Amino acid sequence: MSDPVDDREPAPIDRSALAVLAGGDPAAERRLLMVFRKACAADAAALREALARQDIASVTRASHGMTGASRLAGAAVLADICATIAQAGQAGDWGAIAANKNALARELDRVAAYLDTLPVTARSGIIKPEP
Amino acid sequence: MKIADIHFLVVEDHEFQREALVSMLAGLGARHIAEAVDGRTALEAMRAQTIDTVISDLDMPGMDGMEFIRHIGEAGMPVSMILASAHGRALIASVGTMTEAYGITLLGAIEKPVTPQKLAALIALHQLPVTPPPKAASVFFSEADISEALDARLFEPLFQPKADIATGSPAGAEALARWYHPEQGIVGPYAFIPALEANRRIDELTWIMVEKAAAACRDWRAGGLDMTVSVNLSLRSLIEVGVADRVTALVRAQDLEPKHMTLEVTETTAMTDMARVLENLARLRIKGFGLSIDDYGTGYSSLQQLSRIPFTELKIDQSFVMNASAKEACRAILESSLDIAQKLGLKAVAEGVETRADWDLLKGLGCDVAQGYFIARPMEAAKIAAWAAAWTEGESRE
Numbered sequence: 001m002s003d004p005v006d007d008r009e010p011a012p013i014d015r016s017a018l019a020v021l022a023g024g025d026p027a028a029e030r031r032l033l034m035v036f037r038k039a040c041a042a043d044a045a046a047l048r049e050a051l052a053r054q055d056i057a058s059v060t061r062a063s064h065g066m067t068g069a070s071r072l073a074g075a076a077v078l079a080d081i082c083a084t085i086a087q088a089g090q091a092g093d094w095g096a097i098a099a100n101k102n103a104l105a106r107e108l109d110r111v112a113a114y115l116d117t118l119p120v121t122a123r124s125g126i127i128k129p130e131p
Numbered sequence: 132m133k134i135a136d137i138h139f140l141v142v143e144d145h146e147f148q149r150e151a152l153v154s155m156l157a158g159l160g161a162r163h164i165a166e167a168v169d170g171r172t173a174l175e176a177m178r179a180q181t182i183d184t185v186i187s188d189l190d191m192p193g194m195d196g197m198e199f200i201r202h203i204g205e206a207g208m209p210v211s212m213i214l215a216s217a218h219g220r221a222l223i224a225s226v227g228t229m230t231e232a233y234g235i236t237l238l239g240a241i242e243k244p245v246t247p248q249k250l251a252a253l254i255a256l257h258q259l260p261v262t263p264p265p266k267a268a269s270v271f272f273s274e275a276d277i278s279e280a281l282d283a284r285l286f287e288p289l290f291q292p293k294a295d296i297a298t299g300s301p302a303g304a305e306a307l308a309r310w311y312h313p314e315q316g317i318v319g320p321y322a323f324i325p326a327l328e329a330n331r332r333i334d335e336l337t338w339i340m341v342e343k344a345a346a347a348c349r350d351w352r353a354g355g356l357d358m359t360v361s362v363n364l365s366l367r368s369l370i371e372v373g374v375a376d377r378v379t380a381l382v383r384a385q386d387l388e389p390k391h392m393t394l395e396v397t398e399t400t401a402m403t404d405m406a407r408v409l410e411n412l413a414r415l416r417i418k419g420f421g422l423s424i425d426d427y428g429t430g431y432s433s434l435q436q437l438s439r440i441p442f443t444e445l446k447i448d449q450s451f452v453m454n455a456s457a458k459e460a461c462r463a464i465l466e467s468s469l470d471i472a473q474k475l476g477l478k479a480v481a482e483g484v485e486t487r488a489d490w491d492l493l494k495g496l497g498c499d500v501a502q503g504y505f506i507a508r509p510m511e512a513a514k515i516a517a518w519a520a521a522w523t524e525g526e527s528r529e
Binding site for chain 1: 144145146147148150151154155157158159190217243244245246247
């Protein structure tokens with residue numbers, strides 16, 4: 001269900017966004033992707049923990065940080081879900097946060113699976129999804 | 132300054148966002164990039180090494196962006212700043228204003244996501260020569276010095292031209308008081324206006340300005356220029372009964388018809404004796420003078436003034452014009468000011484027009500007249516004719 005190369009839906013990360021950030025430098029793009037993978041895992045853990053504790057301030061903070069990072073990295077769907085949660089958090093609307101929990105969990109899984117299956121090609125340094 | 136020579140400091144708590152900023156800077160050609168995770172570590176980095184430009188997030192755990200900016204400002208560190216935040220344009224703009232209030236050169240504020248294009252556009256501003264902040268009066272003048280200068284009539288107007296935006300033709304000029312000091316040269320109003328207000332001699336300066344401005348405008352018109360002249364007038368000067376007749380006599384004595392002079396009315400404190408002021412203003416209007424509400428949108432230049440004084444012109448404060456393209460709130464205030472001018476049948480004049488982009492924006496919004504460095508800096512009366520002959524909107528010499 002979280003197959004990164006599932007033909008039925010677009011990849012969770014638009015790779016051209018990272019390419020722009022890296023200024024066309026494959027090594028920089030690889031480094032960015034590694035940092036995003038690490039930061040995303042840390043953000044997701046923090047957000048899950050805050051959701052479990054029903055700590056609305058921490059949820060708001062974590063989802064706000066994730067919105068910026070995922071938008072920057074080209075993970076548009078994840079960014080949209082996080083933005084919705086951050087907005088709900090600012091409004092103190094726990095119901096709206098809860099309503100987006102499943103979508104968040106699903107998209108986090110999709111992004112994590114996508115990132116985990118990206119090998120680095122030794123020749124070009126460009127990271128490509130498996131064919 | 133080339134981007135490769137600029138020493139950057141990226142202050143961002145989120146690891147990926149920080150890395151992305153570093154990567155973008157490197158992609159743009161930057162070679163010196165330091166990183167910090169919050170304000171405290173950023174200040175440590177700035178003490179340890181040369182930093183020219185700081186790119187900072189606002190919302191960070193530990194020392195946040197606002198406190199960081201305060202420390203930079205209070206320490207007088209000579210850096211330029213770029214702010215980046217996802218907290219909405221109004222908040223970023225407000226912190227931008229705060230940054231400038233601390234005397235820090237603000238290259239700009241970016242609403243996240245940051246892109247290489249947004250960054251490059253702001254970094255390019257660092258490479259321009261930085262405009263020095265307006266100099267505070269470096270020499271102190273005593274009230275006695277200033278009173279003596281007034282007795283000796285050492286105050287003269289310089290004239291800043293205005294242009295009609297629709298036709299591009301010269302429209303008029305505003306008289307701005309200057310002190311021709313025998314040793315210090317030309318001294319600006321900040322050095323003497325407060326003292327003249329304190330010792331209640333400001334009116335004497337006003338009458339000198341009215342007389343000299345009337346004489347200058349008479350000469351321009353005699354030379355074939357269809358221009359008007361504006362003189363600043365504090366509402367406080369209008370408390371005395373008979374002021375309107377006095378102003379009219381001064382202007383007519385210089386062979387200028389009152390309809391060619393506009394009195395720009397300013398008020399910085401609440402008025403108590405409004406009845407007499409309104410009597411004088413009504414009389415001035417009947418004599419033919421134009422009345423302009425100056426610095427509209429600031430202080431006491433308010434909607435209430437608009438509703439009770441028979442203005443003919445609305446002069447939009449430069450702070451709204453200069454920031455209209457960058458700040459949503461300023462743009463909205465500019466547009467609503469133009470709208471209210473149109474609804475009330477007032478001529479709209481924009482101050483602080485410094486660039487072609489400002490001029491084009493105002494033209495698009497239907498503003499009538501523009502004043503500012505894009506048109507011309509203040510100049511002596513005798514130079515107005517040469518300016519008018521040379522001026523065309525497409526060839527600003529600034």
